[in-house]
Amino acid sequence: MCRIVIDCDPGIDDSLALMLALASPELNIAGITTVSGNVPVDMGTENAAKVLNWMERTDIPIYKGDAVPLKRKYIDAMDTHGRDGMGESFYPAVSYPKQDKDAVQFLEELLEKEKISIIALGPMTNLAKLFLKRPDLMGQVEELVSMGGSFKSHGNCSPVAEYNYWCDPHGAAACYDAFAKAGKKIHMIGLDVTRKIVLTPNILEYICRLDPKTGEFIRRITGFYMDFHWEYEGIIGCVINDPLAVAYFTDRDMCTGFDSFTAVETEGISIGQTVVDSMNFWKKEPNSHILTETDGKQFMKLFLSRILKKNDG
């Protein structure tokens, strides 16, 4: 079983990713860390607790992380994720054990003890702080799978930038730099692949029929997101980015791609853009594995096979 930490900003699709991770027997989740992204970190931490509580996995600790990006002014994504970050489902807050460490302290102490993989589903502020503070711990990071960036796809919050890297471009850049220095590669699950993962009303209907309790939860958190996709992109359904990073972590056949050196732009009109040197102009050692292809059906089969519970009724 892989020991992992999930760093996230729940977030509608983060919530679905947590559900998938919690239902994946090959994952042993050491903790969840939170960061400001889709919503401010206090709200994201509450939302992570709601999902863990709903999944009856309150044994997993949640460590609150950073409230603001490394340098850039913080801009949330509540227009996409709703005023509560969970699609305006307004599930009540749950009481959850408070930790005496923050996200960075937790990660630091954990990596001092053991090798860990990290799935990053939000801006990489916590991770950048960790790698800047303790570059000596890089050897303890087994793998980092990051949902963020894009290679050939357009952006989703500027013509060229994806939200997680746009929100904290300096954080993302610091992580790619740290991996370059350590001779390691970040697995980049960018918009090229995640935009192929669409939860449609039909699939939702199927979930509701087979597992009404899970269906109701997903229906309540995704309705707002579906409306947003219809209004701004003309898509029926919603793109669920973050669960693909979890699926790829558990099954490497889920996406294919190539190794490359990647840098993240930290200023100007292309702030947050991933500059992927796929033609090797810079003759630098790859610091990333860029995923470019996936099969939406293959993902959905895995997702459904894991999150659907037998209907007792």
Ligand code: BDR
């Ligand atoms: C990413 O940004 C957030 O809105 C989603 O949760 C996902 O992590 C997609 O650009």
Ligand code: CA
């Ligand atoms: Ca996210």
